[in-house]
Structure formats: structure tokens, C-alpha cells
Amino acid sequence: MHELSIAQNMLDIAQEIAEEQGLLRITQIHLRLGVLSGVVKEALFFAYDIVAQGTMAEASSLVIEEVPVVIFCPECQEERSLFRPIPMRCPVCQTKTADIRSGREIDIIAVEGV
Ligand SMILES: [Zn+2]
Secondary structure, three states: HHHHHHHHHHHHHHHHHHHHHOOOOEEEHHHHOOOOOOOHHHHHHHHHHHHHHOOOOOOOOEEEEEEOOEEOOOOOOEEEEOOHHHOOOOOOOOOOEEEEEEOOOOEEEEEEEE
């Protein structure tokens, strides 16, 4: 499962952050997840619970903030956010574009703990 390696990677990073902050236990990890990241949110929650077992993040929760796709519209000359990535076209003028500016990220934005 693809999400298992992502969860493991994420947990490793979160533990490093937690150690730098002098935390003994992680209670929450806040994550920004792009709509185009290819990650299934439910699968990530499931995978996270598995990899967190027996670590300082055991029983912690994952808080996911979904990030929309941002495209650049060549017609409007502006960036536009799409909460649904398909169809990939400007919501204002309907011009199709493949110029993706964001929406693929998997970023930890905060680690909380005690
Ligand atoms: Zn447009």
C-alpha cells in the first residue's frame, strides 16, 4: 500500500520535529494534503494508526487540511483554485489549462505534543 510508506515517512519527520521541540509524546500531527497528491485520505489515516503503534506518536491523531489545486489560467492571467481537479479548467472563463501551480503537496505543518 502506497499510503503506508507515506505514513512512515511522515511519522519519521514528525518525530524529528518533536524531538527538536523536546516533546516526549506526539498528540497531533497537522498535515496539508494536496488534492492531486495521489493520497487517499482514509487509507492514510489507516496507515498512520499502524505505523504510529509503539512509537512516541501512538494514539495521536492526524489532522488533514486539504489543499485545492491551483492552476494558472492563460486567458485571465491569474491563478485559480479548484476544489475538484477534474475538469482542469478555469472556473471563471472555462479555459482548459495544464499549468498546475499547487495541489501535489504532502506537508507537515505542525506537530503537537507534551
Ligand atoms: Zn480564466
